[in-house]
Amino acid sequence: MTEPARRTLLLAAAAAGLGLVGCTSEEEAGEKPRPSGTRSRTPTSVPPTPTETPLPAASPWPLVRTEVEPQVKRNAVRLLEALGTWPRGQDGTGPARRRAEAQGVPSGSVPGLVDQARPLLDAGSEATAHVIAAQYGGLLATRASVLVAMRQWGRAEDGAVRAGGATVDVRLGRSPGGWRVGALYPSRPAPPLARPGALIEQVVGHDRIHLPPAADADVRAGQLRPRALRALLALAETYEIDVSVVHTGHPRNVFGTNRLSDHTRMRAFDVWAVDGRAVIDPETPDSLIDGFMRDAARAGAYNIGGPRLLGGGGFFSDRVHRDHLHIAFDSDN
Structure with a gap:
């Protein structure tokens, strides 16, 4: 079974047990499941040619209402999903900044966050990101860390689908308006051992x-x-x-x-x-x-x-x- 399928089954089971959808507060009430057969929320500027393998469809990580700090995890996850997913014609820094702004990131913070997310933005002409797991890395009164393990698929120059991914340490701070993402620290693993053992x-x-x-x-x-x-x-x-x-x-x-x-x-x-x-x-x-x-x-x-x-x-x-x-x-x- 593929990782997205495993992740979907695991968390769908959790949500089913609670009678939940992928939201945690009134702010996320608009994130409702789409009826079968409806068009995806993510627009596609240019559909893939018949000879190309389509990328996996985007799907939001299903947060549950039992989260300790729902807004903390929601803001971290939704920003990374937005930055790591785009249709053809929407790659590059400019569209990434607009996707960040659409997630409520203050305009003054957008350029720095997009620059820190560079490893996610180099996936290809189109990309899909799936959150595998999101856990707290730290939780204080005014500061928090959420560790988001992601898988990402991108369209390479030759048209092939390339699989990759990262774990991002998302740092947030509490402001009068709620929790805001302040920094992104993507994982940078060392090269594999030539003789792993x-x-x-x-x-x-x-x-x-x-x-x-x-x-x-x-x-x-x-x-x-x-x-x-x-x-x-x-x-x-x-x-x-x-x-x-x-x-x-x-x-x-x-x-x-x-x-x-x-x-x-x-x-x-x-x-x-x-x-x-x-x-x-x-x-x-x-x-x-x-x-x-x-x-x-x-x-x-x-x-x-x-x-x-x-x-x-x-x-x-x-x-x-x-x-x-x-x-x-x-x-x-």
């Missing part, structure tokens, strides 16, 4: 470990330590694992502190769904998520965050970890 090859090739593009690139580049890789393989013997973030695209320090993150040390990975059940979905059984966290501790993790505080050492819970699991290790090997 058996452990890396087992992780990237495992059919029960699902890695978004940036996380996959991190693992192939050797940016996840062996102990964490072995734990992933051990957990995959019992669970299907949807990873969100590994190394790049994560804040360097624990948000709001001067402490170096275990992601920066290449000793941590985050998980947004277990056995096809999103961590944030209230219909996901507590026993499934709690069992995964305890099994992660048995696999060697020393610091495990999630939506509930479990008894015993090494576990923690806070508002940031309502939507994902943080699995970290205190040694490399």
